[in-house]
Amino acid sequence: MKETAGIYVHIPFCLRKCEYCDFHSIVVNDRSEFLAVVDSYLCAVQREAQYYASWMEEYRFETLFLGGGTPTAVPAEKLAEVVVYLRELFQLPVGAEITCEANPKTITAESLNELRDVGVNRISLGAQAFQDSLLDVLGRTHSAADVSTSVQALHAAGFTDFNLDLMFGLPGQTMADWQATLERAVDLAPTHLSCYSLIVEEGTPFYDLFSRDLLDLPGEDTEADMYALARDVLQRAGYRHYEVSNFALPGNECAHNLLYWKNQPYLGLGSSASGRVGTMRYTNAADVPGYIAAWQHNQPNIAHVEALDKDKEMDETLICGLRLLDGVSEAEFRERFGCSLWEVYPDQIKNLEERGLVQYRAGRLSVTTQGLFLGNVVYREFLRSSERRI
Numbered sequence: 001m002k003e004t005a006g007i008y009v010h011i012p013f014c015l016r017k018c019e020y021c022d023f024h025s026i027v028v029n030d031r032s033e034f035l036a037v038v039d040s041y042l043c044a045v046q047r048e049a050q051y052y053a054s055w056m057e058e059y060r061f062e063t064l065f066l067g068g069g070t071p072t073a074v075p076a077e078k079l080a081e082v083v084v085y086l087r088e089l090f091q092l093p094v095g096a097e098i099t100c101e102a103n104p105k106t107i108t109a110e111s112l113n114e115l116r117d118v119g120v121n122r123i124s125l126g127a128q129a130f131q132d133s134l135l136d137v138l139g140r141t142h143s144a145a146d147v148s149t150s151v152q153a154l155h156a157a158g159f160t161d162f163n164l165d166l167m168f169g170l171p172g173q174t175m176a177d178w179q180a181t182l183e184r185a186v187d188l189a190p191t192h193l194s195c196y197s198l199i200v201e202e203g204t205p206f207y208d209l210f211s212r213d214l215l216d217l218p219g220e221d222t223e224a225d226m227y228a229l230a231r232d233v234l235q236r237a238g239y240r241h242y243e244v245s246n247f248a249l250p251g252n253e254c255a256h257n258l259l260y261w262k263n264q265p266y267l268g269l270g271s272s273a274s275g276r277v278g279t280m281r282y283t284n285a286a287d288v289p290g291y292i293a294a295w296q297h298n299q300p301n302i303a304h305v306e307a308l309d310k311d312k313e314m315d316e317t318l319i320c321g322l323r324l325l326d327g328v329s330e331a332e333f334r335e336r337f338g339c340s341l342w343e344v345y346p347d348q349i350k351n352l353e354e355r356g357l358v359q360y361r362a363g364r365l366s367v368t369t370q371g372l373f374l375g376n377v378v379y380r381e382f383l384r385s386s387e388r389r390i
């Protein structure tokens with residue numbers, strides 16, 4: 001039986017850079033230059049897909065995720081062309097989950113219709129907050145009202161499955177702001193919500209302010225309270241907390257991201273994209289012109305390749321799997337690796353159980369509520385090689 005896999009396409013264009021963002025994306029202000037770069041870039045994506053397609057026969061592709069950047073900064077007909085191309089090349093089944101990330105102000109009923117008509121059936125919208133003052137601080141290009149307008153456009157175009165991204169731990173954000181954001185988000189009836197705490201990444205304008213002690217962050221305790229509040233408000237509204245940062249109505253979990261958390265294969269296409277195929281993980285260079293130039297000669301532009309041995313695969317299965325509140329199935333682990341969790345991690349599991357951070361119930365090892373708040377302590381236990389990332 002073929003193994004299930006997904007496809008990720010990185011679309012590295014944004015209208016402007018947000019103050020906290022360290023994702024790989026570029027801003028091209030001149031419209032005709034932008035459209036020319038987009039054409040060359042999407043042509044390179046198709047070449048890269050073609051290059052990998054012949055090696056991929058052992059996989060059954062079931063999800064496609066267009067992420068960024070801001071995929072919807074690109075004209076919808078160009079994105080639609082790529083979706084059609086990839087669906088055919090990798091024989092995605094009818095109804096396969098196809099997600100497109102979007103930002104408010106970059107979608108209209110027309111552009112959404114175009115995407116829906118080629119099979120995009122899930123939109124992930126970057127809302128972040130419902131206070132214009134906070135959106136300004138973040139450097140977002142939209143207002144809170146734009147989020148509501150975009151959700152109306154989603155409904156008008158028939159998208160019933162959509163995610164809202166929200167952020168907490170923001171400079172100047174109060175508990176009351178966060179509560180209002182959660183409540184406004186719930187009122188818009190998304191099927192899925194992602195709640196991320198702000199991480200101040202090196203090289204961003206926020207990092208510069210942070211290093212000069214000019215960023216008014218809420219502090220670790222308030223951040224933990226904000227996380228607890230999200231769990232409380234969203235679970236009461238019927239969302240299942242299924243992954244550290246993700247909540248979904250039953251049946252609306254993100255199938256593509258579940259592949260990552262279950263440490264299953266995925267193909268990554270585009271500048272800076274990573275893929276995990278067979279026993280290899282690769283990361284493309286974060287360089288749009290370099291990516292375009294390389295594929296003009298049908299050459300990959302890979303920055304890093306890593307061979308995955310069995311130990312790494314086991315560790316990553318645990319580390320990623322424990323992000324899911326359902327945890328890791330002992331039977332699935334045994335079937336995949338031919339050994340028990342307790343044979344490989346006897347001391348780690350015992351130690352974490354004694355500290356009340358993990359539990360074993362109904363054949364699954366999972367984090368407790370306390371372990372959820374101390375995720376990094378849990379994941380670190382399962383890192384048997386120093387080079388691995390969480």
Ligand code: SF4
Nearest residue numbers: 014017018021068069
């Ligand atoms: S829109 Fe998203 S990817 Fe683009 S700069 Fe802002 S946070 Fe980064």
